[in-house]
Amino acid sequence: MAFGHKYVMLMHVTTKKVRRLGKRGILNSWRRLVIHRSTRERERERGREQMACFANLPMISSPNPNPNPNLKASASLSQSSISTKLHFSSQFSSLSPSPLSLRCNQTLILRRFGGRAPSVSPTLVVVASANPNSLKIMISGAPASGKGTQCELITKKHDLVHIAAGDLLRAEVAAGSENGRRAKEFMEKGKLVPNEIVVMMVRDRLLQPDSQEKGWLLDGYPRSQSQATALKEFGFEPDLFILLEVPEEILVERVVGRRLDPVTGRIYHLKYSPPENEEIAARLTQRFDDTEEKVKLRLRTHHQNVEAVLSLYKDITIKGTMFMQSIDASSMIKTGEKMFELLDKWVEQVGEENVIQVITDNHSSYVMAGRLLELKRPHLYWTPCAAHCLDLMLEDIGKLPNIKRTLERAISLNGYIYNRSGLLNMMRRFTGQRELLRPAKTRFATVNGGVSKEEVFAQIDSALEKLVKQKKATAGPVAI
Numbered sequence: 001m002a003f004g005h006k007y008v009m010l011m012h013v014t015t016k017k018v019r020r021l022g023k024r025g026i027l028n029s030w031r032r033l034v035i036h037r038s039t040r041e042r043e044r045e046r047g048r049e050q051m052a053c054f055a056n057l058p059m060i061s062s063p064n065p066n067p068n069p070n071l072k073a074s075a076s077l078s079q080s081s082i083s084t085k086l087h088f089s090s091q092f093s094s095l096s097p098s099p100l101s102l103r104c105n106q107t108l109i110l111r112r113f114g115g116r117a118p119s120v121s122p123t124l125v126v127v128a129s130a131n132p133n134s135l136k137i138m139i140s141g142a143p144a145s146g147k148g149t150q151c152e153l154i155t156k157k158h159d160l161v162h163i164a165a166g167d168l169l170r171a172e173v174a175a176g177s178e179n180g181r182r183a184k185e186f187m188e189k190g191k192l193v194p195n196e197i198v199v200m201m202v203r204d205r206l207l208q209p210d211s212q213e214k215g216w217l218l219d220g221y222p223r224s225q226s227q228a229t230a231l232k233e234f235g236f237e238p239d240l241f242i243l244l245e246v247p248e249e250i251l252v253e254r255v256v257g258r259r260l261d262p263v264t265g266r267i268y269h270l271k272y273s274p275p276e277n278e279e280i281a282a283r284l285t286q287r288f289d290d291t292e293e294k295v296k297l298r299l300r301t302h303h304q305n306v307e308a309v310l311s312l313y314k315d316i317t318i319k320g321t322m323f324m325q326s327i328d329a330s331s332m333i334k335t336g337e338k339m340f341e342l343l344d345k346w347v348e349q350v351g352e353e354n355v356i357q358v359i360t361d362n363h364s365s366y367v368m369a370g371r372l373l374e375l376k377r378p379h380l381y382w383t384p385c386a387a388h389c390l391d392l393m394l395e396d397i398g399k400l401p402n403i404k405r406t407l408e409r410a411i412s413l414n415g416y417i418y419n420r421s422g423l424l425n426m427m428r429r430f431t432g433q434r435e436l437l438r439p440a441k442t443r444f445a446t447v448n449g450g451v452s453k454e455e456v457f458a459q460i461d462s463a464l465e466k467l468v469k470q471k472k473a474t475a476g477p478v479a480i
């Protein structure tokens with residue numbers, strides 16, 4: 001494939017040829033579609049921004065330049081041939097420093113890098129989108145907000161390629177490359193790694209054939225407006241942006257106790273999800289930036305950037321719980337009617353059609369308020385908080401004499417061990433780093449940090465299902 005000063009050539013093959021000829025043969029046998037520069041100039045004179053040319057294109061993909069210097073594009077070809085509409089961006093000009101790109105269904109399929117005149121042999125990357133129905137999702141959230149868990153569930157169900165910017169960077173650090181060395185300096189400080197390292201890394205991964213064919217779930221990117229813009233310029237636009245929000249105190253606790261099993265890749269938590277046996281416990285590792293001090297820095301960086309990124313994707317964002325307002329209700333907390341007025345005002349403000357469920361405390365005034373609300377608005381669904389119900393039940397159970405005595409003993413034994421570091425150390429050594437369940441204050445808000453990973457996934461998945469249906473409905477045969 002050549003990029004002369006006068007011509008732009010697009011090539012065409014069919015799947016049968018692909019099988020018969022193999023890679024090299026295909027490159028030689030591509031039918032050339034020649035567009036004379038003069039044609040482009042005439043088009044431009046007509047004031048058209050873009051010139052469209054159409055071709056039958058097989059699924060072609062290769063992020064790596066071919067070693068042949070005269071043929072700087074290489075291709076690996078899959079079985080299915082697809083009909084694809086190509087748009088040739090008319091940014092092309094012998095003087096223009098801007099890169100030349102071909103886009104296919106929003107996916108970058110060809111790009112010339114560098115700002116040299118086209119007479120200089122360009123480096124080409126040829127990639128084609130095989131499946132316009134594939135999902136393209138971005139997921140964002142503070143450290144330990146559960147992105148990893150949700151990504152696992154999402155990729156499993158929708159067979160997407162999971163691309164985590166943090167993992168790409170850690171792989172680079174582990175490889176000991178110059179980029180990795182530089183990246184580590186920033187990662188240790190909980191700061192963002194400079195764009196010149198991250199952007200290309202993510203772009204290259206997105207261009208890989210598996211991401212192009214299956215669709216992708218991009219995790220931890222973009223973290224700034226400039227990263228989002230850079231990706232957009234490369235032609236990558238998500239269908240959906242997911243933001244996971246979790247209160248900060250929960251995040252710190254999660255991060256500090258988080259451990260990785262390097263053999264299985266499974267993530268454990270010393271307290272909430274301890275390893276199953278001593279063998280696993282002994283090999284667990286901790287991320288170098290999972291300390292309390294560093295996580296606080298990472299959280300600050302996250303909060304500084306998240307709003308800017310969100311503003312770019314607000315139309316396609318799904319968010320979890322949103323904090324609206326806190327009110328001092330101490331003067332009315334005991335009066336059902338007053339609590340009803342308060343709740344009713346909020347339902348009015350949010351719009352009744354947008355309220356799925358109203359959840360309150362189990363106090364009699366809340367129960368009365370909830371019932372009044374249901375009377376006034378028969379389509380509204382009110383429930384007392386399930387966690388609070390359980391909390392009250394357990395409190396009552398804990399008052400039974402037998403249980404009360406056992407609990408008291410457990411609490412004093414717990415305090416005895418945890419107040420003596422030598423003893424605690426010994427217990428951990430002999431139990432394979434196990435912890436005792438410790439008495440803690442119960443939290444009775446079913447929302448916020450109390451939402452289970454399955455509930456979060458259900459929320460995300462319903463949005464994904466809608467998206468899949470939408471994509472299927474709008475994907476007709478592509479014009480050629």
Ligand SMILES: Nc1ncnc2c1ncn2[C@@H]1O[C@H](COP(=O)(O)OP(=O)(O)O)[C@@H](O)[C@H]1O
Nearest residue numbers: 143144165166187191192193198220221223298
């Ligand atoms: N998109 C990005 N841009 C710049 N730096 C990044 C990006 N993604 C990850 N990093 C760096 O890698 C570190 C680890 O990222 P990650 O594994 O996603 O964990 P976390 O989100 O918990 O900080 C970040 O603290 C940051 O230094």
